[in-house]
Amino acid sequence: MRFITSEEISNAVKNLIINSSVSLPEDTYKGLKQAFEKEISESGKTALRQILLNAEVAKTENKPLCQDTGLAVFFVEIGIDVAVKGRNLTDAINEGTRRGYSEGFLRKSTCDPLTRKNIGDNTPAIIHYEFTNGDKLKIMYAAKGGGSENMSGIKMMRPSDGKDGIMDFVVQIMQAAGPNPCPPNIIGVGIGGNFERSAILAKKSLFRKLGERNSDQELDEMEKIILERINNIGTGPMGFGGICTALGVHIIKEPCHIASLPVAVNIECHSHRHAEIAI
């Protein structure tokens, strides 16, 4: 058994948060650059030009890419031969979140859902755990903004709706979202599981590198069809009209109940801030 301290985890989490707030990941930047070259709408190009310029400014001036520095979302893979000393893992991640958002001068966006009073330190983080083999702790982080999250959707479909029904649903969600979720977007789709599992799968799919193909041929094919249909809606960058509404569609599927076909669509904004570390 290998031991790591909760302090080490908190510090790693803090650094992940601060670094990704100012630095757009390479895959995102590349995707946006390709979109800029491809876009035929003048207003859409203006939006993409500012988005790319913003990435340069954020990096050189060490300033958050977006004022919505998000809720802190984590997918954590725990090797069965590693253990945490000190505080428990959830506390350690929340402590790192607290430090990251405070020391990085990031916006604290968690609030009570009814009184709307701000919690003040951007906790609690949203954390999903999985167990794996080995003695490593892998922490995947995303800063998830509210604007794109608000346009996401979930539907308990009928098994008879099938592939075509699923694809129609994803496109409908993007039609309804229009300019609101800061397009060009990355669209995470979770198919199967159950009600809550499909949503977690949709979120998890966003962590796949942009531009990387789906290893499942059938899903890869569906991703291509959906991407084409979304980019034919016409929404364009920031909704100003154009052919670049989505940078990518990512699907994960899992077995579900014989009576069910849960489908969740999680929209991610173009400021696709994600990072990971293995300790």
Place this chain on the structure above:
Amino acid sequence: MSVKKITTPLSDDTVLSLKTGDEVLISGVIYTARDQAHFRLIKLIEENKPLPFDIQGQIIYYVGPTPEKPGEIIGSAGPTTSYRMDKYAPALMKLGLKGMIGKGKRSNEVKEAIQKYGAVYFGAIGGAGALISKSIKSNKVIAYEDLLSEAVRELIVEDFPAIVVNDVYGGDLYEEGRKRYENKYAVND
């Protein structure tokens, strides 16, 4: 496309000169307010109490910036999604508000109020908060400090980049843009 330079407070002539799709650079004083601040402003109106700033001809920017670091004027400061303020915007336009800066589509009620009271809805680039902050030259909290990032701020901006989404003539960039580029995407891989 030429870029129009405009200054606040917005005159009726300026409002009438702006058309859907125009790129603009805004200079002058603007005020910030988002969800909770709007809630409080509307409460003041309902109670017939004065607003914390003179709204005549002014622009409200829907933004909740990141905290400024020592020595910085303001943190990252891009627009938030506007539809959450739809419920409150017509009452503010009735009092003389001439402009709103945000992102995302507005309700029919807001679009009607824009035409009725003579106002403009500008779209700024969401997720470009670092770039936009460079056009903000001063930042002062003037109300609701307890709301943290949601407090009402008086900003002085120079060449703040935006695009006219809804003009006084009923134009809507989101609808027109979408229609223009519908089914124009061709797969080339």
